[in-house]
Amino acid sequence: MRIATFNVNGIRAAQRRGFEDWLGDRGPDVVALQEVRARAESIPPGVFGDYHLTYDEGDVAGRNGVAVLTRQAPVAVRTWSGTALMRAPGEMHTDSVELDPEPLARGLGEFANQGRYVEVDLAEAPITVASMYLPKGGLPAHLQKPGRMREAPDGGARYDRKMRFLSAFARQLTRSRRTARARGRELLLMGDLNIAHTRSDVRNWRRSNQAEGFLPEEREWFDSILSPRTLVDVVRRQHPGVEGPYSWWSWLGQSFVNDIGWRIDYHLATPQLARAAVTAGTDRDPAADRRMSDHAPVVVDYDF
Template identity: 80%
Template sequence: MRIATFNINGIRAAQRRGFEEWLRDREPDVVALQEVRARAAAIPPGVFGPYHLAYDEGVLAGRNGVAILTRHAPDAVRTWSGTALLRGPGEVHVEVTGLDPAPLARGLREFATQGRYLEVDLADAPITVASLYLPKGGLPEHLQKPGRMREAPDGGARYERKMRFLDGFARQLTRSRQAARATGREFLLMGDLNIAHTRHDVRNWRRSNQVEGYLPEEREWFGSILSPRTLVDVVRSRHPDTDGPYSWWSWLGQSFANDTGWRIDYHLATPALATSAGAAGTDREPSADRRISDHAAVVVDYDLDSFDPTPG
């Protein structure tokens, strides 16, 4: 089963740059999308081809939005807001409310309607798949230096917001993983986590210790959600002790040409599912003028015949 995650940085822009061709040529069975950035009615007709769409567009116009594409209609869909948009191939989207999500962990309520998290139970495999767009954040107040920042100093507000999210999401993630286990399913979290975990995940890691996304406390949090018994970083398990493969490059300058990137897009899987992974990496385009997004898709082939699902 080929499963991908892709921060497309706007579905309409991604379509113009070749998203439909990527989807057709790579033939993934499941795709988690982040930053869809469109109201459901504005999603280009036919852009998702023969796939079923589950989508949480959120309430922030032109921002965020997470989705999951599947070949078969999912058995269940869950969002933090309790509302999702569902659409089969060639159909008009249907808004579904009252999805009865699990109680949110403390600290996540402020993010519930922002279109940051959606999960589905696959109909054709014993797996719960989640798509996450984690806040980018910012610098703590003591590291903010006017004139040396792209954004205006905010007294650490964006940093504190991200840390609140991380604190609550760690608990929520445990709940989701355990809920999947209780129903005999593996759990796979995918998405843009906006954190590079180790020095192998940032090309210029020595200069990034005071950059959001590579702060020591962010990296420590990332390590805390991983273990051989809970969740495994699938791509890193297949590429140990090597730089990259990166999944994000700035649009500016020669970052892409020089492969000056960050690895911030992940497959985090329960151990049995992670062990079944074969080919795993990023679909880095051959040249800057062929980029679909500032991110690359992260694609993993899972051999579902080779793993023993978690017992219920």
């Protein structure tokens, strides 16, 4: 079973840059998408081919939006917002449906309608697949230096929001993992986590020690959700002790050409599913002018 995660940075832009060709050529059985950035009525017709679409667009126009594409209709769907757009191949309706309410961990309420999380139970395998887009965040107030930042100083507001999200999501993730196990399913969390976990996940890690996405407290949080008995970083398990494979490169300068990247897109799987991974890596675009997104798809083949 081939499973991919891809932050498309806008599905309409990704379509213009070759998303449909990639989807057809690689033929994944399941795809988790982040930053779809489109209202239901704005999704390009036919862009998802013969896949069933499950989508939480969120309530911020032109931002966020997470989806899962599957060959068969999911057995069950869960989102934090309690609604989802579900389309069979060829359908074009724009109405989201109300889902059975799911309890949210303390602190997740402020993020529930932002289009950051969707979870489906696959029909073709005993796996629960989740697609998540974690907030980028920012720097804590004491690291913000006016004139040395691309964004205006905010007193640590974006940093504080991300840390609140991480704390609440850790509780929710434990609940989802245990619920999946009770249902006889493995859990696979995929998406853009906006955190590079280790030094091997950032090309210039020395210069990134005080950058959002590589702060010590963010990496400590990542440590806390992984263990041989809970969740396993599948790509790192397949590629131990090497730099990368990176999944994000800045649009600026020669970052892509020189492979100055970050690994921030993940497959995090329960142990049995992680052991079933056969191959894992990123579909790095062949040239800078042929990039579909500032991210690359992360693709894993599971013999499950």
